Amino acid sequence: MENKEELKYHYKYPHPSVTTDCVIFGFDGTKLNVLLIERGIEPFKGRWALPGGFLRMDETGLAGAKRELMEETGFKDAYIKQFHTYTDPQRDPRERVITIAYYALVRLSEVRGGDDAARAEWFALDQIPTLAFDHDRILRDATAELRKQIHFEPIGFELLPEKFTMSQLQHLYEVILGVKFDRRNFSSKMLKLGLLTELEERVPLVNKKVAFLYRFNHKSYAELKEKGFRLEF
Amino acid sequence: MENKEELKYHYKYPHPSVTTDCVIFGFDGTKLNVLLIERGIEPFKGRWALPGGFLRMDETGLAGAKRELMEETGFKDAYIKQFHTYTDPQRDPRERVITIAYYALVRLSEVRGGDDAARAEWFALDQIPTLAFDHDRILRDATAELRKQIHFEPIGFELLPEKFTMSQLQHLYEVILGVKFDRRNFSSKMLKLGLLTELEERVPLVNKKVAFLYRFNHKSYAELKEKGFRLEF
DNA sequence: TCAAAAGTGTTCGCTATACACCCATGG
DNA sequence: CCATGGGTGTATAGCGAACACTTTTGA
Numbered sequence: 290m291e292n293k294e295e296l297k298y299h300y301k302y303p304h305p306s307v308t309t310d311c312v313i314f315g316f317d318g319t320k321l322n323v324l325l326i327e328r329g330i331e332p333f334k335g336r337w338a339l340p341g342g343f344l345r346m347d348e349t350g351l352a353g354a355k356r357e358l359m360e361e362t363g364f365k366d367a368y369i370k371q372f373h374t375y376t377d378p379q380r381d382p383r384e385r386v387i388t389i390a391y392y393a394l395v396r397l398s399e400v401r402g403g404d405d406a407a408r409a410e411w412f413a414l415d416q417i418p419t420l421a422f423d424h425d426r427i428l429r430d431a432t433a434e435l436r437k438q439i440h441f442e443p444i445g446f447e448l449l450p451e452k453f454t455m456s457q458l459q460h461l462y463e464v465i466l467g468v469k470f471d472r473r474n475f476s477s478k479m480l481k482l483g484l485l486t487e488l489e490e491r492v493p494l495v496n497k498k499v500a501f502l503y504r505f506n507h508k509s510y511a512e513l514k515e516k517g518f519r520l521e522f
Numbered sequence: 523m524e525n526k527e528e529l530k531y532h533y534k535y536p537h538p539s540v541t542t543d544c545v546i547f548g549f550d551g552t553k554l555n556v557l558l559i560e561r562g563i564e565p566f567k568g569r570w571a572l573p574g575g576f577l578r579m580d581e582t583g584l585a586g587a588k589r590e591l592m593e594e595t596g597f598k599d600a601y602i603k604q605f606h607t608y609t610d611p612q613r614d615p616r617e618r619v620i621t622i623a624y625y626a627l628v629r630l631s632e633v634r635g636g637d638d639a640a641r642a643e644w645f646a647l648d649q650i651p652t653l654a655f656d657h658d659r660i661l662r663d664a665t666a667e668l669r670k671q672i673h674f675e676p677i678g679f680e681l682l683p684e685k686f687t688m689s690q691l692q693h694l695y696e697v698i699l700g701v702k703f704d705r706r707n708f709s710s711k712m713l714k715l716g717l718l719t720e721l722e723e724r725v726p727l728v729n730k731k732v733a734f735l736y737r738f739n740h741k742s743y744a745e746l747k748e749k750g751f752r753l754e755f
Numbered sequence: 756t757c758a759a760a761a762g763t764g765t766t767c768g769c770t771a772t773a774c775a776c777c778c779a780t781g782g
Numbered sequence: 783c784c785a786t787g788g789g790t791g792t793a794t795a796g797c798g799a800a801c802a803c804t805t806t807t808g809a
Binding site: 296299351371373378 | 534
Binding site: 687 | 791
């Protein structure tokens, strides 16, 4: 799959370039964050952009997006989902570039720096600078998709550490959905779903009280999914 | 955008071809149908396939899908939605082809024959032959998307004539979702949403009874959507 | 002593669901 | 007279939403 300097691929009709872009969400306990890359080259040199790159000829879109994710965060098996393909002929000033967009959910606490030399930084969702290309739009769409998807799949857990308290979980849902829940109702609803395992372990809070710790129960989720269920919030 | 015989587009890296495929759903009053095209050329010559074609360099994916829809059904403004992009490097035996897939909902009663010389036919969803390429998979995914989407948007009305009876609407929902509803509950739930306008007109049934006719009320839907609402079925 | 965060249970109202009878017609 | 299809209303159970008090401790 390597290439010479000369232009070696010839087509009768023009072919667009195809890239994958990856919206990587992380939750810091307070806010939803997104990983952005500072562009080192024109166009939009110096502007922030979503991690992404050209799709290789022998890899699927998913593999390309996972490669990006790996390069930037070191994560290999995070939740990742294709959500839209952007095809505006003018979206890249150089040439026609179609991008297949994915979003990924990672545990912020477990992220290590990427292999990549490029400058990468986490931004809170409400403090995003103006992005390169049409990435503002892509990011908005990704956020909307995430909100929609959380009604069908318990993807929130992908953003939390393995062990978490009920209020951490509630904060996450509140941040993603932009609403407030009653503590008691949220807790009982969550527990009733049967997707949480309560751990023996407790965690000390700032005020020396302890809070229960829970873990997401993948097994009962798999069983529930078999039967088909709805996650209502 | 015209071209000579020689190969005039040169790239340093290989570029995939990009096509759009369009899953066109229609409802005949009993079953969900899909429009298929019989392939006239290799590969898969003689096999049925989804309508689709190469994306032109100056059109968006949506425009390409709409062009396909127009050519096959004469419809210009049907409901149409991008749902997934297929990127398996082996999905086309000739060369690498990425396809952006859309589904469209049309009123079967209003479809006129397409401009296209190709042989096109409607197939009931439960009588689909083996399709060319990975179109079986694409069709399965489109059906799943449709089922999912109907929980959020009243897209069912796109498949019915402008005026319809409550039982037509119910049959449609039952076919799409694969469940049975109680007549009385379905009706009262639907009416409570406030999206239907009851018409003066009645329609005579086989047995000379008359049934109420309704029309989808786009205006109250727009208002409801403003406030945000959920369509539960 | 005051603010912050967590644990705990009950009540009320709404809605989903289940269900039965009447009527008109065509066969 | 029976089968078909449509119209209509009620009763019950379960769920979502609202809500208050206690405890511990750090400031």
